[in-house]
Amino acid sequence: xxxxxxxxxxxxxxxxxxxxxxxxxxxxxxxxxxxxxxxxxxxxxxxxxxxxxxxxxxxxxxxxxxxxxxxxxxxxxxxxxxxxxxxxxxxxxxxxxxxxxxxxxxxxxxxxxxxxxxxxxxxxxxxxxxxxxxxxxxxxxxxxxxxxxxxxxxxxxxxxxxxxxxxxxxxxxxxxxxxxxxxxxxxxxxxxxxxxxxxxxxxxxxxxxxxxxxxxxxxxxxxxxxxxxxxxxxxxxxxxxxxxxxxxxxxxxxxxxxxxxxxxxxx
Amino acid sequence: xxxxxxxxxxxxxxxxxxxxxxxxxxxxxxxxxxxxxxxxxxxxxxxxxxxxxxxxxxxxxxxxxxxxxxxxxxxxxxxxxxxxxxxxxxxxxxxxxxxxxxxxxxxxxxxxxxxxxxxxxxxxxxxxxxxxxxxxxxxxxxxxxxxxxxxxxxxxxxxxxxxxxxxxxxxxxxxxxxxxxxxxxxxxxxxxxxxxxxxxxxxxxxxxxxxxxxxxxxxxxxxxxxxxxxxxxxxxxxxxxxxxxxxxxxxxxxxxxxxxxxxxxxxxxxxxxxxxxxxxxxxxxxxxxxxxxxxxxxxxxxxxxxxxxxxxxxxxxxxxxxxxxxxxxxxxxxxxxxxxxxxxxxxxxxxxxxxxxxxxxxxxxxxxxxxxxxxxxxxxxxxxxxxxxxxxxxxxxxxxxxx
Ligand SMILES: Nc1ncnc2c1ncn2[C@@H]1O[C@H](COP(=O)(O)OP(=O)(O)OP(=O)(O)O)[C@@H](O)[C@H]1O
Ligand SMILES: [Mg+2]
Numbered sequence: 001x002x003x004x005x006x007x008x009x010x011x012x013x014x015x016x017x018x019x020x021x022x023x024x025x026x027x028x029x030x031x032x033x034x035x036x037x038x039x040x041x042x043x044x045x046x047x048x049x050x051x052x053x054x055x056x057x058x059x060x061x062x063x064x065x066x067x068x069x070x071x072x073x074x075x076x077x078x079x080x081x082x083x084x085x086x087x088x089x090x091x092x093x094x095x096x097x098x099x100x101x102x103x104x105x106x107x108x109x110x111x112x113x114x115x116x117x118x119x120x121x122x123x124x125x126x127x128x129x130x131x132x133x134x135x136x137x138x139x140x141x142x143x144x145x146x147x148x149x150x151x152x153x154x155x156x157x158x159x160x161x162x163x164x165x166x167x168x169x170x171x172x173x174x175x176x177x178x179x180x181x182x183x184x185x186x187x188x189x190x191x192x193x194x195x196x197x198x199x200x201x202x203x204x205x206x207x208x209x210x211x212x213x214x215x216x217x218x219x220x221x222x223x224x225x226x227x228x229x230x231x232x233x234x235x236x237x238x239x240x241x242x243x244x245x246x247x248x249x250x251x252x253x254x255x256x257x258x259x260x261x262x263x264x265x266x267x
Numbered sequence: 268x269x270x271x272x273x274x275x276x277x278x279x280x281x282x283x284x285x286x287x288x289x290x291x292x293x294x295x296x297x298x299x300x301x302x303x304x305x306x307x308x309x310x311x312x313x314x315x316x317x318x319x320x321x322x323x324x325x326x327x328x329x330x331x332x333x334x335x336x337x338x339x340x341x342x343x344x345x346x347x348x349x350x351x352x353x354x355x356x357x358x359x360x361x362x363x364x365x366x367x368x369x370x371x372x373x374x375x376x377x378x379x380x381x382x383x384x385x386x387x388x389x390x391x392x393x394x395x396x397x398x399x400x401x402x403x404x405x406x407x408x409x410x411x412x413x414x415x416x417x418x419x420x421x422x423x424x425x426x427x428x429x430x431x432x433x434x435x436x437x438x439x440x441x442x443x444x445x446x447x448x449x450x451x452x453x454x455x456x457x458x459x460x461x462x463x464x465x466x467x468x469x470x471x472x473x474x475x476x477x478x479x480x481x482x483x484x485x486x487x488x489x490x491x492x493x494x495x496x497x498x499x500x501x502x503x504x505x506x507x508x509x510x511x512x513x514x515x516x517x518x519x520x521x522x523x524x525x526x527x528x529x530x531x532x533x534x535x536x537x538x539x540x541x542x543x544x545x546x547x548x549x550x551x552x553x554x555x556x557x558x559x560x561x562x563x564x565x566x567x568x569x570x571x572x573x574x575x576x577x578x579x580x581x582x583x584x585x586x587x588x589x590x591x592x593x594x595x596x597x598x599x600x601x602x603x604x605x606x607x608x609x610x611x612x613x614x615x616x617x618x619x620x621x622x623x624x625x626x627x628x629x630x631x632x633x634x635x636x637x638x639x640x641x642x643x644x645x646x647x648x649x650x651x652x653x654x655x656x657x658x659x660x661x662x663x664x665x666x667x668x669x670x
Binding site: 154156157159160161162163164165166167168174175178179 | 318320339340341345346347349350351353355356357366367369370414415418
C-alpha cells in the first residue's frame with residue numbers, strides 16, 4: 001500500500017480512536033477503565049441522573065452557551081454586514097484583529113481576561129465573566145460563517161427594497177435577514193457548541209458555580225466516577241456532532257436558497 | 268411636455284475621484300431618455316443620484332418641481348430596474364412584484380389584481396406562484412420591470428437592463444420596452460453602453476465621457492450631427508478627413524441651381540427596429556442642396572460647402588476634421604452614373620457581411636482608406652482588392668469638427 005495512505009489511516013485512528021473509546025467504556029459494566037470489557041450496562045448513564053451537582057453544572061453551561069451564542073452571533077452579524085457593505089480606513093487590519101482569538105492560545109486569553117476582570121475592573125468572577133470570554137472566542141467562528149452569508153448577497157437587493165418604499169431597517173429586516181437566517185442559525189449552533197465544551201477559560205474564570213467541563217475535570221480525580229464521566233462524554237460527543245451537522249445543513253441550505261455557490265465552511 | 272427632472276451643476280466626488288462633472292440636465296414628462304457612454308463614464312452614478320442612492324457633492328436635483336436634497340430613495344417618485352435585477356430569491360414571483368405594495372392600505376384582493384395585471388403586462392401572466400430564484404434571465408428582467416411599474420412611479424430608471432440577455436432576446440425586449448413605455452406613459456431613463464440600443468429606443472440621448480455630458484440630442488441629430496470627434500467616433504462608424512475651413516460662399520448669387528431636394532442615405536439599422544413599433548418617420552429626411560455656407564477644403568475630396576450654422580465660429584479659417592459616415596459614401600459600379608460628386612480610388616479591403624459589404628477605399632491625398640458600406644443589392648458585384656473604382660459623395664453628409 002501507498003505509504004502516504006498508511007500514514008493517513010494511522011493519523012485518523014490516532015485522532016479518533018480515543019473518542020471511540022468513550023462509548024465503549026460508557027456502556028461497560030465495570031468500574032475500571034481497562035480491557036477486557038465486562039458486559040453491557042447502562043448503569044453509568046443512570047448514575048448521571050443522581051448527581052445533582054452535575055445537573056447544576058450542566059444548567060450553568062447551557063445558560064452560558066446560549067448567552068454567548070446569542071451575543072457572538074449578534075456582534076457577528078454587525079461585523080459581517082459592515083465588512084460586506086462598507087469601506088472605512090483600516091478596515092482590513094480591523095477585521096483581521098477581530099479574528100485574532102481564533103489563533104490565540106486559550107490559556108493566554110484566559111489568564112489575561114482573569115487579570116482584566118479581577119485586577120483591572122475589580123469584578124467578581126461569575127457566569128457573566130465566562131459569557132464575556134466565550135463571546136470573544138466564538139466571534140471569529142460566527143463572523144467566518146456570517147461573512148459567507150452576507151458576502152454572497154447582491155448589495156443591490158437591499159437598495160431595491162428601499163427603492164420599493166422600505167426604510168433602511170425595513171429593507172434589512174425583510175430582505176437581508178431572511179436570506180441570512182440559515183447563516184445565523186449555523187452561527188448560533190456552532191458558537192453554542194464551542195462554548196458548551198470550552199474548558200480552559202471556564203476553569204480560570206468560573207466563580208462559585210463550575211461549568212460542566214470544569215465539573216467533569218473535578219470528577220476525574222475520583223476513579224469511581226470515571227465511567228460516569230465516560231457516559232457524559234458520550235452524550236456530549238453525540239450532541240456536538242448533531243449540532244454541527246444541523247449547523248452545516250442550514251449553512252448549505254442558505255446558499256442554495258440564495259442560488260449561490262458554496263465557498264467553503266467548517267464541515 | 269413639461270420638465271420632470273432637472274439637474275443643475277451636479278458634481279459628485281468619490282473621495283478624490285470626480286465621478287460627475289457639472290451635469291446640467293432636463294428630462295421631460297413622458298420622455299424615453301438614455302444615458303450613453305463607455306464603461307466607467309459615470310452613467311450608473313448619475314442614475315443612482317437620481318434614484319437617491321448617492322448624495323450629490325454639489326448642485327441641485329429637482330423631480331416634479333421638488334428638491335430632492337436629503338430625500339431618501341424610498342420617498343422619491345422613482346423606481347429602478349437594477350442591472351442585476353435584484354430579484355428577492357426567497358419570495359415568489361407574485362411576492363416580488365407586490366413587494367412595493369406592502370405599505371399600501373388597499374385590500375389584499377385589490378393588490379392581487381394589481382399584481383396579476385402587472386405580470387400580464389410584462390407577459391408573465393400565470394407565473395405568480397413560481398419561486399423567483401428559478402427564473403431565466405429574461406423572466407427575471409420582466410419581474411424586475413413589473414415590480415417597479417406596479418408602483419406607477421413618475422420615473423422608471425433602468426440600469427443596463429438588457430445587457431445580460433442574448434442578442435435575439437435583447438432586440439425583442441427593446442421593442443417591448445418601447446411599447447410598454449408608450450402604453451404606460453411613464454418617463455424612462457435608460458443607462459446603456461450600447462449605442463445601437465440607445466439610438467433605437469430613445470427620444471433623446473445624453474452622451475457621457477469621463478463624468479461629463481458631451482452631447483444631448485435626439486438620436487437622429489446625434490448620429491448625423493455629432494458635436495465632436497469623440498461622440499462621432501463612439502456612435503456608429505465615421506471616416507475622418509483633414510479639412511480647412513475657408514470663407515463664406517453664396518452659390519445662389521453665382522449660379523442659381525434647381526432647388527430639388529435629394530434624399531440623404533438613411534441609417535438602416537436605426538429604422539429597422541423603430542419601424543416595428545411605429546416610431547420610424549414615414550417621410551425620409553430630405554435635405555436641399557446648399558445654397559450658401561462656409562467653404563471647406565476636404566483632403567482627397569476637394570472643396571465642399573458646410574452651412575454656417577453647422578460649423579463653429581472658432582473653426583473659420585482654421586484646420587478642422589471632416590467626418591463622413593460609411594453609408595453616405597457610395598461605390599459607383601460599372602456603368603453607374605450619379606449627379607453627386609465623384610472621386611477616384613482603389614479598393615484596399617473588402618469585408619462581406621451578408622446584407623452589406625464594407626469596402627476600404629484608398630483615395631489620393633488621404634492616408635487612411637475611407638470605409639464605405641454598400642447594400643448587396645441584386646446584380647451588384649462585390650469588388651476585389653486592388654480594383655480601381657469611383658466613390659460618390661455628397662457635401663450634405665459632411666460634418667466639420669474641431670480637430
Ligand atoms: N462607490 C464608489 N466608490 C468609488 N468610486 C466609485 C464608486 N462607484 C463608482 N465609482 C467610480 O466612478 C466611476 C463611474 O462609475 P459608474 O459605475 O457610474 O460607471 P458606468 O458608466 O456605469 O460604467 P459601466 O458601463 O461599466 O457600468 C468609475 O470609475 C468607478 O470606478
Ligand atoms: Mg454602470
